[in-house]
Amino acid sequence: MVANQLYPKKPRPDFGEAAIGMVSTRSFPAIIGTADMMLKAAGVTLVGYEKIGSGYCTAVVRGGISDIRIAVEMGEQAAKEFDQFVSSSIISRPSPNLEMVLPVGSRLAQYVSDRGQSRLTQMAVGLLETRGYPALVGAADAMLKSAEVYLAAYETIGDGLCTAVIRGRVSDVGMAIEAGMHEAERIGELHAVMVIPRPLDELEDTLPLASCWIETPQAIALPIDLKQREQVAVEKPAEEEKQDVQVLPEPEPQPVALPNLEKLVQPEPLDER
Template sequence: MQTQNQGFATSGQEHRVQNFQEMALGLVSTRSFPAIVGTADMMLKTAEVTLVGYEKIGGGHCTAIVRGRTADVRLAVREGAATAESFGELVSSLVIPRPLPNLEAVLPIGLRLQQLTARGYSRLSHQAVGLLETRGFPAMVGAADAMLKAADVQLASYERIGAGLCTVIIRGSVSNVAVAVEAGMYEAERIGELNAVMVIPRPLDDLEQTLPLASCWIEQQQPLQLPLAIKEKEKEKELVQLPDLANLPVPLKEEEIIPRDL
């Protein structure tokens, strides 16, 4: 019996080792936030990987981090790097097979996705995503105003990644997002410098969870209203002494009046 239990333990350990050997991390870095979102979208749609999140280190450098089986991660990183290179924004890419737990614990690539999904908020699901990046905040604000006035879209949030780069993010139908982004491009170029644009028609759930979201879309939890929330102390009422019923006078009965016969 003891030998059989040892056999089960050994089998479980081998299974965990096998899973550990199959897992990998993939990283692709770009010089633009719209480019990294488009790159992440391509990685998710190419292979069976999970998007952990983004890392922004300033100077416009953004990195998308995915995890999954080594073969899937290699495929996703290869296609993601090719996509970023087609945008002219690729900085570097990397595949890390069998990352040690210490690496994931220290670097900001561990449970970020779970933290994001734990937030309760009203998502604009099943809508296209439009991103427009400018160099300079006034150009981004002007472009956002032009996009909202040009089509039926919602301003979801904005992102800053350093080096003066700001990205406005809108949501809506594919046609409305395309019209809005085009209007925003002209306005951004008129005010300042347009850096990059991106339209994602059908974002996957992983991409949805990692996109920044303005606080107005987040559902704020209301505090519980207890039924016995008494703010002021109740004043003590003055006690009134009741009289002794034994000492009360007995009321006399009125004599009955008998009418006389006429």
């Protein structure tokens, strides 16, 4: 059985004339939280993110126009609560050629199908963003030491903004984020934090993940076909068979000691009495 049969590739959705919704923030944790809210608010598909530098991130969703309007409204509200909202937009009937400026779909489908299975799936997500790399490393170290969490990856979006992504149980992630916030403020600048207790499957596919957490499926070793082995043995050249047979030397004849036949044939004397 090959690896592709163990974890089949997900087919890329055919959006056709589906509407497009976009919400932009200036923080990576904020865009993850915004995307999570949009997915849970309406029946939309998360196409992916666009990061254009200076901290600007945009979540792109597609679906029916009514669902898109609800998702964008809820996403904009969430981004404003995070105090990171930049802009939002809805395109009800996108032109087919508009796909040229929305390459996130094909990249995301290829990335998800090639990266295999994650060992951190179904765990809560914690994101902590700092301005400056030293503050990120210090916060990540404090989070790992304060609770049983795993550092899944880190993301940079420009303008000095770095985000550490941790996974674990909800209680551990909350405790770790709190410890990381204090350490980030001590070293440098804390920019944003986010905790998602139960990420949806679509959100899982878009989260950054280090290669050490990816489980590459291995092909199963099938038992050896005995009939095939017998066929190979029959087709083996005669010369090789002769080389495999060891001829033992014949033993030399040894003289055999025969008994005295005269003593055996001579009758016993009769008793005269």
